[in-house]
Amino acid sequence: MDKIFSVNGPVVKVRNTKSFSMQEMVYVGKKRLIAEVIGVNADETTIQVYEGTTGLLPGEPVEGTGAPMSVTLAPGIITNIFDGIERPLLSLEKLSGAFIKDGANVELLDTEKKYDTTITVKAGDKISAGDVYATCPETPVVVHKCMLPPNASGGEVTWVASDGEHSITDDIIRVRDEYGRETTYNMIQKWPIRIPRPCKERLPISRPLITGQRVIDTISPIAKGGTAAIPGGFGTGKTMTQHQLAKWCDADIIIYIGCGERGNEMTQVLTEFSELIDPKSGRPLTDRTMLIANTSNMPVAAREASIYTGITVAEYYRDMGYHIAIMADSTSRWAEALREISGRLEEMPAEEGFPAYLPSRIADFYERAGYIKTLGGAEGSVTIIGAVSPQGSDFSEPVTQNTKRFVRCFLALDKSLAYARHYPAINWNTSYSEYVEDIAPYFSENVAEDFMEVRQRINSILSKENELMEIVKLMGSDVLPDDQKLLIETARVIRVGFLQQNAFHKDDTFVDLKKQYAMMKIILLLYDKCQQAAARGVAVSRLKETGWFERLIKMKYDIPNDKPEMFDSYSAELVSELDGLEV
């Protein structure tokens, strides 16, 4: 039996042993704390412990498991809430009360619960890795598909269980491979968290992830299978934006990773998501959500693992043919966990104390997103939306900069917008999305032929306003000529009436693409008609007196989501009033 040599925070060392392999999961000490091997050399094995190490004695045993740090994949994941290493928090609560104690070894998934299982293969069928052999309703909106693990050899099915109630540990099928070896599968498979699950091929990105948030969908859209980063200092609304996306985006399954964040926030997600009804399915949002909560005061090593646990589960559901969105809040805390462990290992630090391998770890994580064809032949996607908490709100720090290199959609949150309570505080000038071209055909086909042109015009008004504001800041807006005054007024309507969105308003919290388009269209109509009127010699002040600017700012509340026809009457009224203005 190998014994602990030294303890320093979450890092434990064992001397003179060759029994451990890299990234093997091990149990440390008499309390059997969960840990992972992170360094092996001739003299010394380094282990990071995922739980508190208080009271750990040198000389206590270290026991290998022979397997890498893995997640258990089976029905029972969705609706549940886990810590960073997939221990269900409800079971931990039952075991040790409100405060989490160390060394709590609990059953990862409920093995008692029976699922109404349908076996989709029969004896004699050929089956290969990634093929589905059984399905069961995991929640009212998610059908769980049990697949042959990607590393299984496949072969001929020799026996199947009968349809009906099964728990996840019941044997379901037996497969004989080409050498005649038989393997029995139940509903559980395990997968190492640091290794991406394989797929047949990667498909090009072509569909947007519709979020119902106007500034995202129209200005900087996120694509299904894409990656997005939301950087912002504290109080700029990262978490709020992540919550809005988790609530309203059109993914099939949401995996929300609270990585080193606040405990009360996770409680809020829990209570709020069980009360909110998903408009598409009519069921509570928890029915399509898995939560990972590793709050800031939980052990730092488990925080590092939580990101990988989340993405591995996401890939598993992707392999069933679902579209998954991962919200990682916040990846900076994960990077800091890397730094903290790196410091304990006395590694040579690179920028700001972060280890030199930070960029490659960030790249590894974001590369696991993608729109793919699964081994079983279905299409699925994993979209990663990572929040970044830059130190001192400075976007030039290493985590933000390295993240920027590996994501294609950048939603920069802006402090001055947040201070003025302009939410979502996404700065339209500094944010960008490289997916615009990939998904432009989708918008043209499904929303409106000229969607991209309309979007472009809105964008250019905003960027011109940005230039003009330099002058306005110096000399006031009175000195501008009429056409520029109109542009500034219109930009204000876009900013306040369109980009700003009220998450607490029942209609405004989610707005579909058709209404977003109609809103842009009518703002541009106002701009055109005002320009025409101004060209006829009508004064800008008179145009403002018509009240149309204010009316359009409030149209997000005044025109309910289910009454798009009101836009037509608005337009007609607007045209007749503005065209009727006499000099």
Added chain:
Amino acid sequence: MSLKYIGLSEINGPLVVLDGVSGIGYDEMAQIRLSDGSRRLARVVEVDEKRAVLQVFEGTRGLSLENTETRFEGKPMELPLSPEMVGRIFNGAGRPIDGLGDIFPEKTADINGSPLNPVSRVYPQNYINTGISSIDALTTLIRGQKLPIFSGSGLSHNKLAVQIVRQAKIADESGKGFAVVFGAMGVKNDVADYFRRQFEETGVLSRVVMFLNLSNDPIIERILTPRCALTCAEYLAFEKNMHILCILTDMTSYAEAVREFSSSKGEIPGRKGYPGYLYSDLASIYERAGIVKGAEGSVTQIPILTMPNDDITHPVPDLTGYITEGQIVLDRTLEQEGVYPAVSILPSLSRLMKDGIGEGFTREDHQTCANQLFAAYARVQDAKALASVIGEEELSDSDKAFLNFGRLFEKHFLGQDFNENRTIEQTLDLGWALLSQLPREELDRVDDEHLEKFYDPSALERAGLA
């Protein structure tokens, strides 16, 4: 079982090293006895098979390699707890210093606490009425929240904290009373004395537990102070069902103690020399606030920190802001203009506010009023900036209206007397009265229904403030 070792093999700053020891656990406590009979507490910070590194709380002055006797206690540092602690004064390591003798402990608890399971938390929703307009209306304090005050040296954060303690009222009366746990880290003697005197004068001293680590006390003890205070707070809240307001001042001194300790251990420094784990370390303090299912009490934290050079991007306020649920930022310019409390509302925020206000909590129009006040005050800043370039005379009428609003707002809404306790109705009515000084069409965050009800340009005059 307790083991005794004679002598040390190395002394380095607050750290001592013992060789040839065995059976020592990580984070375990030890007592070091000097040859003159005095005792010091120490904690194990690193162990391997034959060697233990200890940090000595009261400093290593007078220690030599031979004159000590170290006894390991076999368990992490624990704080004796009893309901009698209320009204008592302790030092930073939890020993009574008010001359009233030791407490008779009902139990002891590990001062490091354990992380609270998120599923066992209750989402905080009940607001605490502080009687201070800028806090109640714009950065509402919620029971179970951690809401720090970001201040600078010389600003009136202590006065504000005292006013909050004195006026804080809980909307409903569940739980068994209310108490204050006060943790002072590295504060000056007169500051500690100011708090004690103020508590005495307002008659709350009998409900206060004080943990004092003054600026000349050992820094290692400073690292324990907030942990002792919060262990006491958790005990009173979750086992004795009391509502606890925990004031921790000054978190910057605490973080500096952590830095000093880290550098003496020879750790790799991160930003501004603070160790890379400062975030986790601060989180292990701040996260110890909240409400637990099944207990009637709550822990609300108001940590106070001074921003070095008033820099909000300094690591301590920066990391704090990322952990706490909002922040109340004090501003030097306002303070110099004579505004008390000098709350700078734009960078201030209460994250839990949105679910703890409105109908059933405060008043139905609270959110609307707050939104519009924030938006309007943000416009005031633009107008001020413009006025400083082109002069106030040249401003457009609407910018002038905003400037005027800004002045009235700072004077009547932000500014209030140290003894003035406003109800939430008074605060919100005042907010509407001030907003009504602006042209009606400028109030773009308010819907017509609220405008109809609350827009009244003569209200300010009737209140005698115009």
